[in-house]
Amino acid sequence: xxxxxxxxxxxxxxxxxxxxxxxxxxxxxxxxxxxxxxxxxxxxxxxxxxxxxxxxxxxxxxxxxxxxxxxxxxxxxxxxxxxxxxxxxxxxxxxxxxxxxxxxxxxxxxxxxxxxxxxxxxxxxxxxxxxxxxxxxxxxxxxxxxxxxxxxxxxxxxxxxxxxxxxxxxxxxxxxxxxxxxxxxxxxxxxxxxxxxxxxxxxxxxxxxxxxxxxxxxxx
Amino acid sequence: xxxxxxxxxxxxxxxxxxxxxxxxxxxxxxxxxxxxxxxxxxxxxxxxxxxxxxxxxxxxxxxxxxxxxxxxxxxxxxxxxxxxxxxxxxxxxxxxxxxxxxxxxxxxxxxxxxxxxxxxxxxxxxxxxxxxxxxxxxxxxxxxxxxxxxxxxxxxxxxxxxxxxxxxxxxxxxxxxxxxxxxxxxxxxxxxxxxx
Numbered sequence: 001x002x003x004x005x006x007x008x009x010x011x012x013x014x015x016x017x018x019x020x021x022x023x024x025x026x027x028x029x030x031x032x033x034x035x036x037x038x039x040x041x042x043x044x045x046x047x048x049x050x051x052x053x054x055x056x057x058x059x060x061x062x063x064x065x066x067x068x069x070x071x072x073x074x075x076x077x078x079x080x081x082x083x084x085x086x087x088x089x090x091x092x093x094x095x096x097x098x099x100x101x102x103x104x105x106x107x108x109x110x111x112x113x114x115x116x117x118x119x120x121x122x123x124x125x126x127x128x129x130x131x132x133x134x135x136x137x138x139x140x141x142x143x144x145x146x147x148x149x150x151x152x153x154x155x156x157x158x159x160x161x162x163x164x165x166x167x168x169x170x171x172x173x174x175x176x177x178x179x180x181x182x183x184x185x186x187x188x189x190x191x192x193x194x195x196x197x198x199x200x201x202x203x204x205x206x207x208x209x210x211x212x213x214x215x216x217x218x219x220x
Numbered sequence: 221x222x223x224x225x226x227x228x229x230x231x232x233x234x235x236x237x238x239x240x241x242x243x244x245x246x247x248x249x250x251x252x253x254x255x256x257x258x259x260x261x262x263x264x265x266x267x268x269x270x271x272x273x274x275x276x277x278x279x280x281x282x283x284x285x286x287x288x289x290x291x292x293x294x295x296x297x298x299x300x301x302x303x304x305x306x307x308x309x310x311x312x313x314x315x316x317x318x319x320x321x322x323x324x325x326x327x328x329x330x331x332x333x334x335x336x337x338x339x340x341x342x343x344x345x346x347x348x349x350x351x352x353x354x355x356x357x358x359x360x361x362x363x364x365x366x367x368x369x370x371x372x373x374x375x376x377x378x379x380x381x382x383x384x385x386x387x388x389x390x391x392x393x394x395x396x397x398x399x400x401x402x403x404x405x406x407x408x409x410x411x412x413x414x415x416x
Contacts, residue, residue, distance in 0.1 A: 034245055
């Protein structure tokens, strides 16, 4: 982790953008896979889950960053978990109050935000070491990156599996929905295909860079 | 729901609604420690043990909190109990088998953040299982988790020798495999008598 090397990171655009691409929690670091796969059968669920996770991530990172000099090192993980669980409880009750329908659709996965490794990972690797404003920007970037990843899965699965986008039918009445895409296996397949795509992009970038510098290209 | 026979609860948790392949709980260890069959087996056992302990504890806590009218503290209490149970397992494994401790590595303390365990506690609460039903449910979930982990490890051991295109190495390939396994498990739908 680069932030371990420079104790107090300066606030740059990269602080935010890293979460979107370079260190995207889902596509690069493969964290928090459970909600990514479970709630992305429709776009709306994906957005709601992304927002809820972002809220918990930002709030708990801020509080942890604020308390970073007071939390003893030995009990830090337990303290982080209690802080995260508090915010998750808030979100849980808030969603219940806003829309019962959404609450039923997301099910246990709202409460399971507690064990989303993205949040604990941020707390441990970033928020517990950095100042308040960089933490805010960085966790916001991670949250947006996570939401985008959920959207990337949710839109593909909803369009293929149901023929709709946000509930609006896209194709004519003759469309035969690809049902398996909104069932559990579809989640694995779509995420697998996205990872394949990103691997391919990364490899072709490396290959291009090698061609420019005249270095031998790995034939694989 | 109370009349649900124990065998059906077990079957439901282990196979029909397999925690990993149908409910997407515990994907991190599923992808992380399924490289070798032996590690997968031990990880499965450790997880099953934590599941049983935390399921029993969660039942007690839920009863107590309902008596006191403090249901909103449920999540925080559950996670605290799970964290302690994991600590217990960690100390036990470290003492009895240092080699296993090393091979499980970071994934042993990470059982705390394994959503299968918190998910189990939350599901048994929402389904209002009694004590015995909860334990059977936990056992089924643990067996299902171990089964999924072992199947995946077996497949990955074979695939380690196969030549695959370089873009599909690593996580992408594992996810495709998981998708196929999940597809196979869909064939069991209906066995357990309705969604559970």
